Amino acid sequence: MHPGLSTSILFDAKLGRVELPGRERFRVMENETGLAIVPTWALSQGERVLMTVTFEDGAAPASVRFLLVVHASEAARQVVVTRQPRSLESLREGEQRARAEARQCREDKARLETECSGPRGVLGLLAQGLLDEGGIADKNITKNVISRPDNTLKSVKGRSYRLDTGRVEGEREVVRLAVAQQLRNHGSTPWTPGGAVLIGPKGEEWKVLRVWSQEPIAPGNQRNVGVEVEMPEDAARGTFTLKWWGQEAGSGSEHFDGVTFP
Structure with a gap:
């Protein structure tokens, strides 16, 4: 969501109640099957607000939750929510999946905490079991990476890295990838990295573990x-696009095509 821009949320069932903490910081317009939300400038970038919408008919699921996130340059203009009534068995399966995802998040959090608390540099990689006989493979991608014409930033140098983690999840081996760039700011204001995603050959988005x-x-x-x-x-095969966004208000997305890994 972006301050001043409206996001419409449309449902296929009548609404009963909308719970929105700090509602005075939003402009909210409701009707029987939808609502429009306009965040005001009282909200800061990155702020998250949990909104709960309850349906009138009482069928399962009886409500839905949205995590509203204020972003400096992006906003979903329309969201369509289709509710499919679920059996008790289906709800139990969903609960089991949610628990499995929560367990995976806890494991990922524990792994990251271990990485941050242990030794750094080559010894840190050895301690984490990330440095095997093959070491870290790297590739010079300076000539491959293309800065899009509407970018404020241009890629001057680029190198990609790949190493095996030794982990298997869902019968698939997991690898760790990294992209290092030297970027030049051709804009008129400073730019600070706020976040990034790696977009795969089929359009799938991979959230990054960390930004440096x-x-x-x-x-x-x-x-x-x-x-x-x-x-x-x-x-981890094929050609990717690296999408950056800045912390500064009003900064747009920066896209770099042609990213490949060794």
């Missing part, structure tokens, strides 16, 4: 930035 940067990139200057992501080994 030296410092904000001032206009006319260039700095090093990097991202790190994990995915199944068979998904």
